[in-house]
Structures are given as C-alpha cells and as structure tokens.
Amino acid sequence: MNLTLIRSRRGLATASLALLAAVALAASSAPQPSQRSLATKTPTGPMELPDEWMTAQRMSDGSTELSAARYAAARGEANRLAAHTRTVYRPLAERDWSFFGPANIGGRVVDIAVDPQVPDQVFIAAASGGVWKSSDAGARFEPAWPDDWSQAMGSVAMTSEGVLFAGTGEAQPGGGSITFGGDGVYRSTDRGATWQQVGLAGSHAIGRLAIDPRNEDRIFAAATGNLFVPGGERGVYLSDNGGDSWRRVLAPPNGTTGATEVVIDPSNPDRVYAAMWDHLREPNQRTYGGPGSSLWRSDDGGGTWQRMTNGLPTDADQGRWGLAVAPDNPQRLYAYVGTALGPFRAFYRSDDGGDTWTQTPVTAGQASQSTFSWWFGKLFVDPDDQNTVFLTGVNLMRSTNGAQSFSAVGGVHADQHVLRWDPKVPNRVYLGNDGGFYRSETDGASGWVKSTHEPYTQFYTVDVAETDPVLKVGGAQDNGCNRGYNGVGGPWNAIGCGDGLQVIIHPQNPSIVFGCSQYGSCYRSENSGGTPRQSIGAGQTTSQRRNWQTPLQFDPSDPNVMYYAGNIVNRSTDNGRTWTAISPDLTGGGPNDPVGYPWGTITAIAAAPTDGDTLYVGTDDGKLWWTHDLGRSWNEVDPAQLPGTWVTRVAVHPSDADIAYATFSGFRSGSDRPHVMMTRDGGRTWTDIGRGLPDAPVNSVVPTSDGLLLVGTDVGVFMSGWNGGEWAALGAGLPQAAVMYLRYHEPSRQLTAATFGRGVHDITVPRCPAASTKLPLKDTGVGVVGALSSCGAA
Template identity: 80%
Template sequence: MNATLTRHRRSIAAAAILALVTAVTLIASLVSAGDQDSLATTTPTGPMELPDEWMAAQRMSDGSTEISAATYNSARSEADKIAQRTRSVYRHLAEQDWEFFGPSNIGGRIVDIAVDPEVDDQIFIAAASGGVWKSSDAGMTYESVWPDSWVQGMGAVAMTSDGVLFAGSGEAQPGGGSITFGGNGVYRSTDRGETWEHLGLEDSHAIARFAIDPSDEDRIFAAAAGNLFTPGGERGVYLTEDGGDTWTQVLAPLNDTTGATEVVIDPDNPDRVYAAMWDHLREPHQRTYGGPGSSLWRSDDGGDTWQRMTNGLPTDDDQGRWGLALAPSNPDRLYAYVGTALGPFRAFYRSDDGGDTWTQTPVTAAQASQSTFSWWFGKIFVDPEDQNHVFLMGVNLMRSTNGANSFSSSSGVHADQHKMVWDPKVPNRVYLGNDGGMYRSDTNGVSGSWTKATYEPYTQFYSVDVAETNPVLHVGGTQDNGCNRGYNGVGGPWNSIGCGDGLQVIIHPEDPTIVFGCSQYGSCYRSENSGGTPRQNIGPGQTTSARRNWFTPLQFDPSNPDVMYYAGNIVNRSTDNGRTWTAISPDLTDGGPNDPAGYPWGTITAVAAAPTDGDKLYAGTDDGNMWWTDDLGENWNQVDADQIPGTWVTRIAVHPDDADIAYATFSGFRSGSDRPHVMVTQDGGKSWTDIGKGLPDAPVNSVIPTSDGLLVVGTDVGVFMSAWNGGEWAALGADLPMAAVMYMRYHEPSRQLTAATFGRGIYDIEVPKCRAASTKLPLRNPGSGVTGVLASCRGAQ
C-alpha cells in the first residue's frame, strides 16, 4: 500500500537496512574550485578524496557479491547475442556508427607500463578500465591495441625481450570512485597487440603484476590478486614454464581472501623470487583491506618452495597492502612498505641482504604520501642504475636519493601514482602512469621534469551533457580528473572547469555559458562563464540535506529552465536558476545511518520532473525506495515496495508527452532471479511493470525515451534500444567499446545520442528514424515492443 507524506514532515520511521559502512575515515576536503580554465593538460591539484566506492555500492545494493568476472562475462555474452541478432534483423540499427568525440587531452588511470625492448620509443600501457594501448612516440600519443568488445578492466602488461606481449585483465586497485572491474585472466600477443589469445587463469579476477625470468623467458610469474568481492578463486603466485600456455600455482595464499599483488625476480639470480600478498575483501557492509594473509615471501629455488620473510618485519594481523621492490643494480637491496588494515601508512622497511633481515627506515606518513588509503598504491620503484634512488607511489610522487631514509615530492604530475618504468635504451628516460594518465621524464624523474602525454583517449566519465542550443558543446564529470568542458568540436581539446572528482555537470538549456559542475557528495557550483570563474557555490551550505550521494542529482526542470532540483536525502528546488534553494520533501530514504566513518548510505540518487507538468516529480534512492508527487512536493507518495526491485535506483526519465508515464532503471545483478533492471509506470507511479526482459543481466545506468517511440538504455555492457513499452531489445550502433556506459544525453532536434563511458571517453551516435505509425504509441501492453515501434526499424532507412 502506498504511503503519503507531507513536505512539512522531516523524518520517517527508520527501517532496518544493510549499511554500507567503510572502515576508514573520509577525507572531508575537496579540491579548491579555483580558476582552471586553461587546457586540461595543466597539472591538476590533489589529493582528490578518499577513493570512494559509489559504483560498488550500487552493484551490491541488495547484498549480492555477484560481481565476479564470470558474472560480467555472462552479461557480455548476452550483449553479444543481442548484437548478433541486431545485425541480422535490425540492420539499420547495427550499421549506425558511434563516433569518438573526446577527450584526448585529459587521460585516466594507468596501472602498468611495458617498454618495447626492440622498438625505439615504443611502450604499451594498461588503462584501468580502458584496455591496452600502444605509443610509438615515446609516450606522447596512444592508440588502442585491445579489442573494443572484450573486457576493458586491466591490471598488468609485460613484454619479453623478443617482443611477446602479455596482458593481465582485471584491476587490482579497489575503490577509486569506482568498482574494481574484474577480468578473465591472462592474454598473449605475438604481434605487438595486433591479435590476442587467451591463456587461462579465468578465475583470477585481477592480475596485478608479471615477472619474466631473464634467463628463460618462457618462465613467467603472475601475481593473481583474486576477486575483491568473493573469497576463493585463483589467487596467489602462478608460474608458466611454456610461455603462458599452462599455469601452475606456486605460492598459495594463507587464506581465501588473500591474493598476490607483487612478484619480483632477482635479475642476477633468477631462482630467487619475491612476492607480496594482500588480504582484502569488499563486502556490502564493510571493507576489510588487511589481515593475517598480508605478508612478504621469498623463494630461492625458482618458485618451488617459499618462506615468509619476518626478520624485522611485522607479524601481527594489522597489515594492509604491501609494496615491494628490488634494486636492479644491487639485487640484495630491497625496499618494502605496508599500510594498516584500515588504510593509513604504517611503516617503510629496507633490506641489504636479500630479505634475510629488514630494518625500519625513518620514513613518516607525511613523506610516504599515502593519506588514509595506502591500499590504492602498493608500489615502489628503484632506479636501475642507482640503488639509493627510490620512488614511492602515493597521492604525490615521492622521491628519495638516500636509500629511502627520507622522501620529497617530485612535482609536476597528477595525483595518485601507480607505475614507473625506465627505458633501457634511453639513459635517464622514465615513464610514469597515474590517475591522470601518462607522463615522461628524460632527466630521471627529478621534480618538475615531467611531460604529460598529448593524446590519451581513455578517460573515465561519470556523466555527460550537451548544449540544447548546439549539441557540439559537451561537458562531463570524470573520475579524479574534475569537471571538463568540450566546446571545441570533435577531437578538439577539452578544458578543466574545476571540481575534485567530477560528477554531475549540466548546461543551461537556453544559455550554454551557464554551466553547473559538481564534485563528490554534492559540492556543486554555478558559473555564468561556461564553467569558469567566478563561481557560486551550491551544496551543503545552500541546500537542505543530512546526507548527499557521491553522485548527487542536479537537474533542470524540462518545463522551465529557471527551475532546478538538487537532492541529498531531501529534494531541494530552485526557482531562480540555482541561486537560492528551498527544501520540498521530507527524508525520502530509510534514514541512514549517517556514520561519519561510513559511506553516506540513505540518499536520493535520481530525480526527474515531467516535461508536460511542472508539478509532477519522481525520485529514487540508493536503498531502493521510489516516490512521486503530483503537487510539487506538498504530498509525497511512496511506491509500494512490492512493485519495485528494492535495489539502487540509477536513473528516472519521464515520458516526453505524458507525465504519468515514467521509466526507472536499477543497478545490481539479478543473479538468476526475475528482478528487473528497467521498469515503467503508466499511472503516475502507483504501479510499475518490468520491461527489461531480454536485456543482459547487468546494471542499467541510464534511460531515455525519445519523442518518436523509442526507449534507449545505457548499461555496463553497452547501449540497447527498444520501444516505449519494451519488448525485444536491439543493440544500438557499432564500435562502442565495452566500457560501462554511465550516463547518456539525447538531443532531440538533431537525434544525437551521447554516451559517457567509464574508461573510453565520450561517444556520439545519430539515433535512426524508424517508421512509427504513431509518435504516441500507447503503453497498454508492456513487453510487446517487438510489434511496436522497434519492429518498424526492420530494414528502415
């Protein structure tokens, strides 16, 4: 039965919910919203904030841990079947091409680098959720060498001396504003990325590192980190002795939540191998990023047997992720650091006898630059020519010239460092990968010597908007790379327009110089200079809410561009284009908890106003509630819980011609159940019907009904189209990489659909016109779309 609330009430009875509580304290500060109107090739400031788990929270909002590589592989397989049928039945849809719009000058998280030993100035890199890329000009520009239709989450790359390239799929860094997109094992290319073959370790979820035996390059070790969300699977250190054809576990973890994150070979004595193990598990209610399995190991017989290194190292359970490195010029010199199980830096260690004994160095937490999330880094790198020249990956790039007795920052790079590698063919040339992309120094990494890559089309987007007055004008919010403006056309440079992590960014429907940008947790601004300064703050100080989501909804009312909505756990309304705000709802969630040390669970995640009725609003929450109001918030009506899935509401869209017809999309995995991902109401929110049957079992992140009877959804595994009333679903267009589509924007006059992908940037496509008998197709038979508008796309021109 529906519940009715008046907007004068400010609380509802709390219901028992599964709290998504984290074990570390959130950093409260955001990057200053200073003037950042220069090209985004300038160095952003950092740190941004504790890497959040917004995407993981969505997908686990029902308590599920089914976020495995197998789950995603199944969803991708389902997407492939839809695409195959589309090519056969709906040729016109399949022949549409997605066009990469940009950006190419922003970049995104890089987790590994391999220098080509035979080809000058050539390197290969692994983008966290964007596949494998090649640069042939010393790291300045990149082209993809990874199939668009394959898993895009990556963890490691390595290359033998004769040019055989290995790629390990699945990212080993958890969190980071995102889910850790898992992979399905190890791949090999014998032609430098032209073709690939799968080699196994399908249940490893994430490959963190390769180590190639220099005396026998058919012997390769792989550090398998394991599934972040589910214990068990293929974890620990694996060895192939036949170039990757077969793999054998040589170092098993101490428990089923521990995996290997580092493996290093002594170049002078390849029988000596080192490994770092990390005990970590992400559950719906908590994050455990340390424990008894975290440890350092050594083998003196090529991996046949292993001994845990403990002499001078901690042996208690309060160990998080270890970083481990060996000095190539003196392999007896080892460096290691570890965080606590809760995340902050704990201690730095050095060994001068190959790991027999260890001594703690005087490195402080401030010098280490790990903030409260040392598990985000876990890497140390040593100059091949100088055992005392050490780089420690942190929020800042930290550099030591005295054997890790002290560190100072090497400035001039983006925040959050992940990988360094020296080019053996060019003295003093070193490459760096971080959350901002790729950098190169030709003076051995000294402060201020870094040059950023100029073409990096692998940015992780949360959102996108285009100007209603000119759809060439794009804006979007990006993971760890702020809010950005693309007003220079296809392939043109994008400009940074503030924010920390960039989330919701929107353009005024009538004036593209008015831009709103949001950082995490609803810290937003209003600009009348296309996102530039001066900026008026919007957020906690101007709006009413106790909790705000990582991606706080900020929307225009389509019936009146001066009216806007902003929602934390309460809906706020502005009638003067975002200058002032008034609360118009009670708490629409189950109430929290609002633990300052926990994720802000209990927030509104979607708000939509009806284009044809300014008094009609719909809202959805992270804890699975949905609401509507017919009187601009005087009364709020809750959707009966039995009508909807109860999982995270990702997006709501109202029919362009009928305020009583609305669509809602949901995250999470069905896991074999009939729980829907797309639902429709035809009676203003009272009852809801599943119209998502036939879609891949993957989170649906965005939904758009067009004025001529089409319904388009963006998912973790592609973009699909049906009729207003659902039914058969078809894949829209070709050549869209298999990165999660987080947000879509449809420009009705030009039929341009824009998709924001998490790892491959922004893409546009023209939505084809289908021969609809009527642009007002009634929705009396939900699920029968195959006989409706979509069916008219068969052979359409």
C-alpha cells in the same frame, strides 16, 4: 501512499539493501562469504571512502560479491543481442558510434611495458580502458586491445622478443575497478594487434607479471583473487611454456589472501620475491589487511618459498605491501606496508637480499598515502642507483639516500601507480597515475611531460548544449569537471571540481554551466564553467546527506527552474542562485557514521516536460516517489512493486507526464528482479519492461519524442519502444566500458554516451515511425518488433 497522510518508513532491515546499512545489522542478518569469523578480522567501517559509490550500487541487492563471471555472462548476453540485432534489425547494427573525446585528459594508468626492440614504443594498461600502444615515447596512444572485450586491466609485460602479456582485472580495489574484474592472462605475439587468452580465468585481478630474463618462457603472475569471494585462483603462478599453462607455486596462507607483487632478481633469476595481501570486500565492511599480508622469497626459481620475517612485522595489522629490488645491486631491497585500516605503517630496507630488514625513519607524511595505502602498493628503484627509490602515493615521492627520507616530485597528477625506465634511452622514465601517462628525461627528478593523446577517461556524466550538441561537458573520476567546447577531437578544458560528477549546461545559454564535485559540492558559473563561481551545496541547500553523485537537474518546462537533491529535494526558481526545500526526507535514513558512506540519499530526479508540477524521485535505498502538486504532497510507490535496489535514473515521457521510467542497478542473479520499470498512471503502478536486456546494471534511460526508449548499461546501449518488449543493440563500435550516462539531443537525434574508461561517444538515433504507437503493455512483445523493424526508414 500519500506522505501527507502516512509517513511510513520501510525499515532497512526488511529491504534488500539492508546488508549495506550497518555493520551490526549486516553481520546479524547476512551470510558472510569468509570462513573466518568477523571477530578475527579488522573491520574498517561501513562505506568509508568515496570509491565505494559504484560498488554500493551494484551490490545493493544484498549480494556479497561482484564476479568477473557475472560480467562475462552479461557481456555474452549483450553479444547475443547484438548478433540478433544484426540479423533482424540491420539498420540499427550498421550505425557506428564515433569517439567525440576527450583525448587530452587521460585516466588511471596502472602498468607500463617498454618495448625492448622498438625505439620509443611503450604499452600501458588503463584501469578500465584496455591496453594502449604509443610509438612516440608516450605522446600519443592508440588502442591495442579489442573494443568488444572487457576493458578492466591490471598489468602488462613484454619479453625481449616483443611478446606482450596482459593481466586483466585491477588489483587496486577502488573506483570502477572493483566492479569490473578480469578473466585472466592474455598473450599477443604481434604487439597488441591480436590476443589469445592463456589462463588464470578465475584470478579476478592480476597485480603484476614478471618474466625470467634467463628463460623468457618462464613467466610469473601475481594473482590477486576475487575481492568479494575467498578462494579461487590466487597466489603466485608460474608458466614454464610462455603462458600456455600455469601452476601455482606460492599458495596464500588463507582464502582471502592474494599476490599483488612478484619480482625477479635480475642477477640471479632463481631468486624470486613476492608480496601477498590479505583483503576482502563485504557488503557491510572492507578488510584490507590481516595475517595473510606478508613478503616471501624463493631461491630455487619458485619451487619453494620462505616468508621473510627477520626485522619485519609478523602481527595481523598489515595491509598491502610494496616491494622492489635495486637492479644495480639486487642485494638491496625496499619494502613498505600500510595498516589494515589504510594509513601508512612503516618502510623497510634490506641489504642482504631479504635475510634481514631494518626499518627506515620514513614517516606517514613523507609516504604521502593519506588513509588509503592500499590504493598504491608499488615501489620503484632507479636502475642505475640503488639509493634512488620512488614511493607511490598521492604525491610521487623520491628518495636519494636509500630511503632515509623522501620528498615530493611535483608536476604530475595525483595518485601514482607505476614507473618504468626505458633501457634504450638514458635517464628516460615513464609514469602512470590517475591522471594518465607522463615522461621524464631526468630520471624522474623533474621535467615531467604529459601525454597529448590518451583517450581513456573515466566519465560519470555528460551533458550537451541544447543550442549546439557539439558543445559538451562532463564529470570524470579523479579528473574534475571538464568542458569540451572545441568540437570533435578538440581539447577539453578543466573547469574545476575534485572528482567531477554532475555537470550540466543551461538549456538556452551555454555560457551558464553548473559543475559538481563529490557529495553535492556544486557551483554555478556564467563563464562556461570558469570563474567566478557561485557555490551550491551544504550552505545553500537543505539536506542532511548527499550522494556521491548528487542529482542536479533543470526543469525541462522552465530553464530557470532547477532541482538539487540530497535526502531532501531542493528547488530553485532563479536559475540556481537561491534554493528552497520542497520535500521531507524521501529515504529510509542513515546509517550516518560521520566517516562512513552517507547511505539514505536521493540518486535521481526528473521533472515532467509537459507539467512543471510533476516530479519523480529515486533513492539509493530503492524507493520511488512522485508528486503532482510540486511537492505539497509526496507519494511513495508501494515497495512491493519495486526491486528494492539502487535507483540509477528516472525519466519522464516527453509528451505525457503520467508516463515515466526508472532504472536500477544490481544483478538479477536468476530472479525476476527488473532493471527497467515503467508507469503509465503517474507513478501509482509500475511494470517491468526490461525483460530481454542483459542481466547487468542499467545506469541511464532516455525516452525520445517519437517512441523510442534508450538505455545505457554496464555492457552497452540498447533500445526498444516506449513500452519495452523487444530490445536491440544500438550501433557498433562502442567499447565495452560501462556506459554511465546517456544524453539525447532531440533536434539532431544525437545520443551521447559517457563511458567509464573510454571517454565520450556519439551516435545518430534512427527514426522509427512505428515506434510512436502507444501499444498496450500486453501486446508489447509483438508490437515492438514491428516498431524496431521500421527503424532507419525516412
């Protein structure tokens, strides 16, 4: 329909995204996965925090859960497609992806295991980047986890004999972690060279592993459970045979509670402590606290358990607990808890092994946990001093007076997750946070040194310079905008931003760089991203709402023309200096809770390389629009043609403005809902061309000038001909982290992939002469087979 004639608003109640629109609407129209009534829970409001961006996309079909099983099935499909490629299209399979970088930025580290036998050797769990090993006290890390397995990690632990255990799936429900759950516990008897799955495949996330120092065949696992679906494997589990089998020894009090912490008394291993957390993520709200949140103790090695309550709160307004035992005096315990809404609530101390507890005078400001105490959930006590305790928060907080007060320890990245002391080196402590890995030789009081080689950065986007594809920029989760102008393996430089989102390079001048933080707070720099910077965003552009990853793009037909979109498309004709709105609101609108997620935003925009008047636009509420007169009239694609889920990317054919592609997030869940669609008539009609791809979100699409179509998904990169049909895996050696963004450099045929957890990778795209033939859609299944068979020819 033409917007100049009809401004139809497809109501969110009839769209598949309705479940994410508003609490009231969803509660009345969507089945709730919890058996508890919503009236008994403490809702925290719709889409409150920025880390909901990835979840919102993948649940935009109205589904109520994101399970590890879905990803396992999608990875299985990807592996079968890769095997088919190796058989039928060997030149495609034999190409290798190469790691470009960065190695000096890092990413979220959620757990650390210190090798008790090998000096200076440590193992870490990267949130969505697998397990890594360092043999030089954390200066450099190398992979210790298969690239082709799920990269989502939650915990690591090692026996005194060097047997390494890894718990998959992250217990911190934020960022990419909640979309990439794990599939249980793994064991390695050769320090990470090989691994064996040993159980708890339905646990979704493992918050902590604890090994009995008296009998190391006894291993406890804190199974956090599926964030989206009640029940399943959750609670505290015990293996008596080194991980070969597991039995639950502490069941949660309800189906939405799981264990996040298990701690063994080093002087009396029969005494074991556990922290339980009642939490559930639903499409319309999160419940991150409740009656199940609690602390427990066992005095018979996990056989029986008692809830600790003497001096501790017993009401339902309890969020995630942190718990620690002082190694030099195990009668000294520390604990803290947040509220169900997220802010810090209180800090407690026990001097009698948990029989009684006293609240200490720690304030929310000292706790440094902002509004999301559930993101941290850990405490650590100096093994030589029961009065020195570290509290994880936005800042690293340290007390030297038994938790009577805390002060910040500087010199490290924000958002702390784990500390470990090296028993072989006095005063040495290791730290993992959202910025990577650090080491201190002063018991953590000061002198933190960051790792120099930690290639597990979580990227949202990447761009390369048209003038030289070795020059790259990208936006990283909690690690800002970054510039990689120092070649393969060279250091990357920070160039501003909070969370780094869209970052792009001027097509003709790589000194002009645009960088964006969350929600469209962007800048323009003529110093390769350095200062001075001109602001772009709320004060310069017109929009009522802006997406977490606000699209900012050049017009490929004119490098001085740019597009920026919130819920309204803005255009600049002077290279981003000034902006003019050229569209009405192209979304279904709100809800617009000021503390909620800004639903109803444009998520993708693309201009035709051959026609500067033609634009295609996609939204988070499943709409597609097109204009052939530079926005004087906008035409909405008939919603009946579309899947109705989040539009992740749109792209226009290099030589035909009437041919365009759109990709979609969410899972098909057995339906016919597509992930990749194509128009051949300028946007009027769209056809599914993604059949044969794994059933996983597609995050990016690139058509090449010689007839290929490249897509990046949560489970790899795949290629086909322009018209889809037969799909093949592209290359080998790309880690199984989600591919969030693809950037193709036509002159060199370099394809660059931004992964969420394993950095930036490159591959050379093969030439496929037969693929350039424009095949009728009804013939794509046969024609594309021949096209891909020609790939690699001269």
